[in-house]
Amino acid sequence: MSGPGSIGPLPPPGFEQFLLPASPAVPVLPALALVLAIAYLAGVLRLRRHGHPWPWLRTACFLLACLLMAVVTGAGIDAYGQLMFSILMFQQLALTMVIAPLLVLGSPGTLLLRATPHRGLGSTVLRVALCALRSRAARLALHPVLVIPLMLLSFFGLYVGGIADALLPTSIGHVVLEVAFLVVGIVITAPLVSSDPLPRRTTYPSRMFDIFLEMQVHAAFGLVMLFSPTPFVAYFTTSTPDSWGVDPLRDQGVAGILAWTFGELPLLLMLIVTLARWRLQDTSRAARDVRRADEDTEAYNAYLRQLQQRERGSAELRAESDD
Template sequence: MAAFVLAAAGVVASAAFTGALAEREALDPGALARWVLPIAVTVHHLALAVVVGCLLFATTLLPPRRAGARDRGDRQGTREAHPAFTRVMTAASAVSVLWAISAVIVLVFTYADLSGQPVSGSEAFARELAYFVTDLVVGQAWATVVVIAFVVSTLTFLIRSPAGLGATAGLAAAATIPISLVGHAAGSDDHYAGVGALVVHWLGVLLWVGGVAALTIIAPTLTPSRPGDTGAEGRLSQTVLERFSAMAGVAFFLVLASGVVNSAMRLGSWEGLVTAYGQLVLLKAAGTVLLGAIGLAHRRWAIGRLGTVPADRTAWRLILAELGIMAGIIGVTGALGRTAPPVPQELKPAITPAEVLTGYLLPPELTWVQWFTEWRWDWIWVALALTAAVVYLLGARRARTWPWPRTASWLAGLGLLLYVTCAAPTIYGMVLFSAHTLMLLALAVLVPLLLALGAPLDLVSRTVARRTDGSRGPREWLDAARPALAAPARSAAILAVSLGLLYYTPLFRLVLDYWIAHQLANLYFLTVGFCFMASVLGPFGDHPVPRPVRVRTAAVLAGTLLVWAVVLATGVLPVLEPDWFVGMARTWGPPVTLDQQLAGISVLTAGFAPMAFLLTALVLSRPPRPEADTSPPAPSDVAA
């Protein structure tokens, strides 16, 4: 409650400093809208972070049941719910209601602010509000957030299973996408790069701020460790703090790096820092660095000394201080959203057919040089690749004897992932069907092959211990995913059918039209392809897939891709999405019909060739010897 008050005070003070609360000369929505909207936005942002943080704790950091205790009313003797788990879920349910209410308020007052009309209960206001929600991008974005908030709020009262809570947390985090689509940086010249940077920033904020808020909520229920207390309950305080500390470290770098990118887009130059907007950015940056220093103090000093009463008190006081500073920063962020940045954020009207369809100018003619020089950074994939590289390298360092070819393969796969999502394959994939198939097949086959050869699942098994307190960490979620990672035939069938459904149903136009559909399709095919490669390259788990089954599955999928390539090259299939590819008004390159025939070469290059290599390796390789489980011991249960 104190955090919400601090956040509201922060946004009022910051907005007053920048003049965002002053009466407008034209289209003034009234004092009520000018004051309520920034406060409602700030409450919304903090509530969203708290909900995601609480659900994250319930899913991955806290044990759902108390060790050794029994529920009196349960005949089967099931352990009773852990008070920390109960408390964090109660908070998630309560704050989710606040989130939903604040989202509705933001929706209504955003319309009043943009239209310059005071909020009223008149029929005309309601009719125009309905038009705002159904036909305008900003209204559609906030209406989507409202729907997500109410669904998540309902689920927090009904669901307690780990998988269900994880899905609910993911749905709540998905609200950052529509928010980012209408943010300041989204109005930059590179619209989708701005959206991606905002999404990364939001995800870091949700992990970090929401996690600290969840810590303050469960603090009274965690038993502080004492000298000589070796029980699971006695260690839980230190264990939870150490688990969250590692997660907060990742979130800090995501917030800091994406904040720099967003600020550069909005400020334009160093001169922008002297404006009122720039001064708030500097204040926010200083607060972020201070929070990083407090987090470092946690990790280096406070957590390691939780065995004494002064250290216990110091650790929790640091957490309370973190939450207070974070609340103030969120207030500053709310004021930034109401303040005009130095660089105008209005989207320029599209004047060419390519801009109308893709949001970008038509790229230059595709030559061998353009394959290596055309880049457009997608910050979501940049953040994903860098995080995966750092985590893998830390794991390989901990494993000590980890083979370097596996590390090289993993890093090569991540490098190729960055190239495919940020360079010519994606840029020209919106213009040429042949480039699009090259991009998608690389994400579905070639990149997953390199990543699977890095054996990240084996690395997790070697370096991360299983937990003993009932919570779900990386090993537990990996165990839950074993069925999907040990079924190559099913993964191959899903991959082949998904390719057909994408290209030969209206889904393809959806992916071309909408940025979020494009990103989800890329993530989906990368995930399915990795599941297939991991299961084929086995063995994995206690009952590995027999080698003949893996060989046959790889052969069938390779044959399917070969047939598809031949069919595309012969031109017997109708031209896909002629309105899109013909309407691009492209003046270079092959005609649309020939380009779709050339897509057969793309399928051979990025799909069939990697599968042929994999099939050859499976046939010629010797059956691997089963490896013993080399999981490290977990005496303190903090490794996970």
């Protein structure tokens, strides 16, 4: 049996088959990964040519995200993701909870603002980027209230609501899902871990609350998929070749386990990063307050010394006049 967009019959799934090079019918995300990696490296090299450093950790995060994006959507695993629920769930979690946060941690917005020339075409690019960043649509997209509806839509709405059944039979529909996974991941994680100049800043208590709710959504969806007595996505009951011996209901349970475990780990890491940044912010603020208090105390002491000197000077003048 041939999967949508695959060439020739697919052998039974295996780790070596997942990583084999493949040619997707619509290679949107692999091509995007290559373009993003080249553009990012060009920006880093331009900064360094002008003597401006750029953190190597940000570069590593962004390039790793591009590599994973190319593999997850361009290798053999992509064809299997069109035939098995568990593989599609792995792709969704990888794009949403791993690749998207790594892209955000690379701070591409900051790099764009620093590395783009301020004349010619670069000036136009900067104006467009700043207008998009300050737009009402950007503020709305990054509003923390949207996090939970997006999570519910990308899990329960997609699979329980029947959206997946409408999109998965075609290669273009599968690519639309992958792009949607990546976009949702960026929108969800940008307010939580981004260091770029966003149009809206989310407070640390709000970030922790969002992460906690996201963990509950993952757990609830995983449990529903794991213990459901019937398949939720009708497409996957007929897409898998019989010769593979894959039980659709058991495969759905595997997808639920992935949503619960693989989906929770990145959120736990985000929670740790959020707590660390919150503590660092409080420590910096406390140190700044201490310095300001010391400066105020020193200024007040200097004022008192001036008063004492004036009083001594006045006393000496009165003593001289009495003499």
